[in-house]
Amino acid sequence: MKLVQQLCVIVMAAMGCAAGAQTVKVGEASYWLAPQSGEKTPPAAPHRTPELLKTAAQTNQWYSTLIFNAKPEVVFAQPLTVKVATTGFELALPSKEVVPTWRRDVEIHYPHRDPLVFQPTAFKLDAHQLAKASDWSIDVSMGAGNDALVATVSHGSPYVYFKLNRGDIRLQLPAATTRIENAADPRTLVLNVKGKRYAVFGPQGVQWEAQGTDAFVGRLPAGKGYFSTAALPDDKPQTLSLFTQHAYAFIQDTRVAWRYDQAQSRVETTFTATTRAMEGANTTPLLGLYPHHWFRNALVAERLGPGFDTLRGNIRTLAAAEFKIVKPYLGWVPFWPAVAEQPDAPKLDDVMSKDVRDARRMLRQGGNGPYWQGKGLMRVIKLMDVVEQQGNLKERDRLLALVKDRMEEWFSGKDNKTYFQYDEKLGTLVAHPEEYFSIEQMNDHHFHYGYWIRAAAEIALRDPAWAAKERWGGMVDKLIADIAHTGRGDKAFPFLRNFDPYEAHSWASGVGLGEFGNNQESSSEAVNAWAALILWGEVTGNRAVRDLGVYLYTSEVEAIDHYWFDVHKLVFPPEYKNVETSMVFGGKYAHNTWWTDEPRQIKGINLLPINTGAIYLGRYPDYVQKNLDALIPETALYKEFGKLPPNPPPPDIWQDIFSKYQALANPKKALAEWKRWGSVELGETRTSTLHWMLSLDAKGLPDFDVTADTPFYTVFKRADGSTTHLAYNAGNAPIDVKFSDGKTMKVMPRTLGMLR
Template sequence: MDTTFKVTATPLPGHEGTPMLGLYPHHYIENPVLKENVVATVDSIRGPIRMVQSKQFQTRYKVNGFVPYWPGLPEGEAKGELRSFIKKDASRAQRMMLEIGQGPYWQGKGLQRISNVMRIAEQEGMKDVSNDLLAKLKARAEQWFSGQNKRTYFHHDKDFGTITSYPEEYDAVKDMNDHHFHYGYWIRAAAEIGMLDPQWILPSQWGGMVNLLVKDIATFERGRSDFPYLRNFDPYEGHAWASGVATSPDGNNQESSSEAVNAWAALMLWGTLTNNQALVDVGTYLYTTEIQAINHYWFDIHGVTLPKEYLNVEVSMVFGGKLAHNTWWIDEPRQIHGINLLPFTTASTYLATSPAFVKRNLEALDKEIKIYESRGKRAKPDDIWQDLFAKYLALVDAKAGMARWDRWGSYELGDTRTHTYHWLQSMTSMGVPDLSVTADTPYFAVFKQPTGQRSYLVYNASDKPMDVAFSDGKWVRAAPKGLSVQ
């Protein structure tokens, strides 16, 4: 994916000159098309900024795609256990759709949570379970989308050019915070519904409301009177900001970079299901660019951006003018580390970019937990979010990830035991993500066993077969309207 930055400079008194541009690390590290000569280097909160004298420059990033769902498990004992988890979670689905909070953030998480169980049930051939969960998801989404419920609804505020949602959570109305986090969950859940019921997402049905959520967070036409261009995404910084008003003396901020990625992946899926190639393209741009920024400024996988004085291995909250290792609500280590991992979806394979960082991050987490508990503090529950870290480790070491997971322990309230078990067993059967291989479609995934054997996945939303070429020479003939695995 190529991005070109062009500068139009208006000279003040004197002769017209060539502008001086400062390139952040995500602009120049591993960028094969950068040709400008560096004339100086300046230290900054984002790492070394390289100064170039030019009116434009270009970046080129490798697109690591994803498929919307993974296949069912191969025959064996694990398949039977998975079906048992599906039945238990499906029996509690109505409650699990909204276990905490009452507003659009937690409701969106609940919808996406149950849509994962629905998709796994469908892949396992449990059609009755899948159909029942699909009906529950549609009913809950329609309750919010219809505007008939006075307690839970969306509102198009034309004066402010935004979609607000009630009851308000996390100052999303008052300060216009976190819209991409909140609405990303809804868009992804709607896409999952649409893959099983294409009529439901038609613009004349419920798709029209989803399209408004898309426009709220990612309008890509400049100068519109209804919604702003890209809402809160900063093309030069390479990532989104979460605060709507940015009143902090440290500038704007973003905590959960992974929830931003979830939103951009949702745009890609929604675009392909609604035959909107422009939205697929902008979603791919946002998804790919945000991942680059995460790897530099949240995770610093190249060891370039974090100051020597910063004592942690990762940044949980990136501000315009500071770096923080904390959350907005608690100083408990697992939540500090986990907020930039959740939600785990099929679009989360980018977290395996640096296996060394994954292990370093988890080692730091375990040390921080001991320090936290030595101060007489305890998380509630004691093993909070243990399922997230098992899945995180499984991305680079499937056996270690499975060993880390307590199947009867706690689970993050945007996830389920069904999804965790399916995730861990999928890594065991297919291998870990192989991000060295790319394809000529964004809807692909490649996994690699320790033996070197690869599994190739392609999703084809069209009604015709599609030939997909992989960068390692592999070709896959992808069947229409579904997932192909070789």
């Protein structure tokens, strides 16, 4: 019976499963097959070829606007922007625009301006479809019936590759344009368009005919309906020669592969492009590498070519079909040990007693949907960690039972107000009631489900039987599959729904609304989800999920350092005065949020939740202090401009987030400034905040120079040079942990080991 029910989810219409089957069992859990009457449903994604319609919809990607909208928004591929319209396929190289705000700061925009427009001469572009989606490249088909102009667009690539099934191609320009003669290769049309240089590379025998001063027609020989177009980074002859050499190596497919090297605590990521030589024998493409690809990467340093100024910093060209990056995995442990024998230690008992009494209420604060309920679950779990480590096992068991009961209420499928539902048409698991357009626009699934997966993993640390697939673990696996499925072209779920392998970070918007493309605000909540995958995979013995989590965690942390915090000074231009950006879009970044102008929440949204999996935030202590110091003038300006709402938030809103963050640079300062009975963010407790600060005050700051050959480790270093080594063993047999500084430690099963 179970097998039949599972098949109903995937091919319900084709197999004619009973209409009365409302839920599907997954062990002791269940999910619904349809929403309650009047509930939201996921959007349709019709703008795909029949072949792609057989797969789960490619939501939450840089190009997702294409599959949901008859008139899609601009797609920001970096360094190019493209847009499909009935008037033609638009392509442009955007430039920086500095846009002032009321806060006396600026936003940085790279908008779609002055595009080149490609139009077939033999047919109209009545509609578009996403025809292919590989790991960082897409094919877009425009036309009707058998007539099609197909464009291949790739992240980082300065080219768009075109195929045309019949007729010639017309190029409409935004203004009168200077054609630059290129006697070296008659196939190439080189143009200066408003100070920017482009080249169109036609097939052998092409004739480029001017039509006035702002248009050209490319007469394509019979059987040679292909050409490529590139933006050029400069006007040097050698650059044009380089781009011409690689212009006919058309990208057919792109694929990312990852490997967690546990012994060295690092992640190796390999990017491979498959190409086809349309003319000549050169199959090597010219790729574009983002800063996180080339920075401190000895594997590519000597091979980089000219680059483009972009929103993501300098994108450097590389003539290669494959390249590799190697990044350190910054270890962490599920929880930190007990604190005692400190002047402030008695305060911990004080706040812990109150938090334990309030735990049931904490589970239900904020909202009734998956985001706030998930935050409540993890809030109590993190309280439970401290209670357990401080030795109160009776209360630990009570808190554990509270979290189990709440998760089982949702997972059981018995409540018609709070439940999970699988949508076969889109290929997604959604949660009711909706929060933040998580169903209607497919937003934020990784933010929401990350809390649930982490809470489930912490339960599994104490009760492995609960996490068995035949009990509740199968439902957790479904949540993981929804946000980070590794199968490509599957019907059930898309490949890495929220994650962009080439940009190395996640996207939050499911349908890609807005003129500046997709976006992500809370990068820290994305990392929280990937930390949850690491813990769940390790504690359940699923190495594939664990290694996936390590890859996603490591990648997103690197992207944050570059594109949210700019710690290496490679991305933000001089005009941008903010220390960090809180919202990263395809075409802009801004220091703001979706819901408030209040500066503490603007900054804090890329910090929370701060728990042991967020220790990466302390990698650069000087930056931490600089970021916090910026709050003072930002808050003063906010008050000066009278932006306070009728019921303003407390002046110390989210003080626990900032106290924890401050402790990663200066624990004593954090302890001195924290108000024991002050504001509490609804994913935090006073207990976990104080325990965090006391731990860092006693053990010192995290030492990221020391690694270990296990996924769960942390090393602390005090000012006097003394260290504390932690390692957690989530398995069922003892392990010997080797640290890179020569220290070793035997750690027993389900135990946190400590070496001083």
